[in-house]
Amino acid sequence: MANMRFPDEIPPSVFGGGGGGGSIFDMAGTSSCEASGGGGDKWWGSLGFMDLLGIHQDFVAPSLFDSFNHPPILPPPSSAELAAVFHHHDDTLLNKLNTNNNTKQQQQLHQGSLSSPVASTVPEYSEVLNNPATPNSSSISSSSNEVTANDEQNKAGDHDDVDKTKKPLKLKKKNQKRQREPRFAFMTKSEIDHLDDGYRWRKYGQKAVKNSPYPRSYYRCTTAGCGVKKRVERSSDDPTTVVTTYEGQHTHPCPIMPRGTIGFAMDSSSFGSSSFVVPQPHFLHQHQQQLQPYIYTSSPSLNITTTSSNSNHHPLLNGFNYPNSSALALRDHGLLQDIVPTPMRREAKGEDE
DNA sequence: CGCCTTTGACCGGCGC
DNA sequence: GCGCCGGTCAAAGGCG
Numbered sequence: 216m217a218n219m220r221f222p223d224e225i226p227p228s229v230f231g232g233g234g235g236g237g238s239i240f241d242m243a244g245t246s247s248c249e250a251s252g253g254g255g256d257k258w259w260g261s262l263g264f265m266d267l268l269g270i271h272q273d274f275v276a277p278s279l280f281d282s283f284n285h286p287p288i289l290p291p292p293s294s295a296e297l298a299a300v301f302h303h304h305d306d307t308l309l310n311k312l313n314t315n316n317n318t319k320q321q322q323q324l325h326q327g328s329l330s331s332p333v334a335s336t337v338p339e340y341s342e343v344l345n346n347p348a349t350p351n352s353s354s355i356s357s358s359s360n361e362v363t364a365n366d367e368q369n370k371a372g373d374h375d376d377v378d379k380t381k382k383p384l385k386l387k388k389k390n391q392k393r394q395r396e397p398r399f400a401f402m403t404k405s406e407i408d409h410l411d412d413g414y415r416w417r418k419y420g421q422k423a424v425k426n427s428p429y430p431r432s433y434y435r436c437t438t439a440g441c442g443v444k445k446r447v448e449r450s451s452d453d454p455t456t457v458v459t460t461y462e463g464q465h466t467h468p469c470p471i472m473p474r475g476t477i478g479f480a481m482d483s484s485s486f487g488s489s490s491f492v493v494p495q496p497h498f499l500h501q502h503q504q505q506l507q508p509y510i511y512t513s514s515p516s517l518n519i520t521t522t523s524s525n526s527n528h529h530p531l532l533n534g535f536n537y538p539n540s541s542a543l544a545l546r547d548h549g550l551l552q553d554i555v556p557t558p559m560r561r562e563a564k565g566e567d568e
Numbered sequence: 569c570g571c572c573t574t575t576g577a578c579c580g581g582c583g584c
Numbered sequence: 585g586c587g588c589c590g591g592t593c594a595a596a597g598g599c600g
Contacts, residue, residue: 417573420574422590422592
């Protein structure tokens with residue numbers, strides 16, 4: 216598979232608003248740590264999508280998984296122009312989302328976890344807007360009992376499947392209902408179905424989606440022992456929108472840790488629950504309030520710009536290469552302004568000059 | 569050769 | 585019980 220990359224220089228263009236309903240990350244292409252291995256001169260240039268997701272996740276709460284029990288504090292959504300992230304246990308949510316962008320369910324999602332960030336009642340799934348989340352973050356491991364349990368279960372299951380020859384596979388333990396790992400779903404505007412997030416995925420299945428002309432693809436993280444899965448499907452309502460659902464939690468860092476990530480990497484010990492260092496911009500918490508909705512719109516020409524009022528010019532981003540869509544997204548939205556500490560920005564700028 | 573995608577078959581959950 | 589459907593498996597083939 217060819218790694219999609221952005222051209223080194225991307226002229227500014229129109230940063231269109233996201234479509235209706237749901238959150239939209241607009242990305243024109245994909246990239247990965249892998250892809251950026253050669254060209255990522257800038258710390259930022261090779262920042263993987265998942266890294267960013269991780270960042271955003273942290274943005275949501277010190278532990279996003281904690282938010283399963285404690286809804287994250289979120290900035291208010293900006294109506295339709297929202298970058299929505301769902302973490303849920305309900306498989307049907309996305310289907311419903313796809314088939315009806317304005318369902319009552321969605322409204323409940325919005326109301327439940329957005330307008331009432333500290334709501335005491337937590338729906339089985341909750342929506343996290345403007346905070347692209349990922350299972351990948353050390354900060355979530357502390358409350359990911361279910362994940363680890365499931366990982367083990369998965370591994371055990373895999374072994375069983377492998378050891379036992381062929382057909383009697385799936386001899387799953389009876390009476391043991393398969394537990395779903397927490398899921399994070401988000402919608403992106405993209406021409407590319409499979410957004411490269413820096414991790415290595417192996418496609419293990421594809422199914423036709425009911426009421427949709429677009430198939431759903433199933434991916435699994437290829438790293439040994441990592442049972443993270445990913446589902447990718449294109450919205451039937453809005454073919455330009457790709458719904459990506461992550462399931463599980465990476466037990467490893469990004470296969471190719473982008474150099475730039477160092478800038479974000481915090482000592483995992485400072486979070487007390489990390490088995491590896493991942494971007495942990497805890498300073499984000501201080502800036503939560505400034506969060507802008509992530510509305511990323513790509514155009515076929517990959518021209519992207521921003522409409523965000525406070526993102527007209529980012530010293531940090533001046534002259535940066537944009538080998539990946541996430542970078543674009545952030546640049547686009549001036550997000551770095553909010554999430555990157557000034558010293559870091561300065562440093563980056565200096566490096567850039 | 570290793571890794572990946574494709575694809576049909578299979579399995580389990582769930583609703584009727 | 586049956587059928588539908590989502591999810592997974594694994595053989596086969598492609599690609600670098």
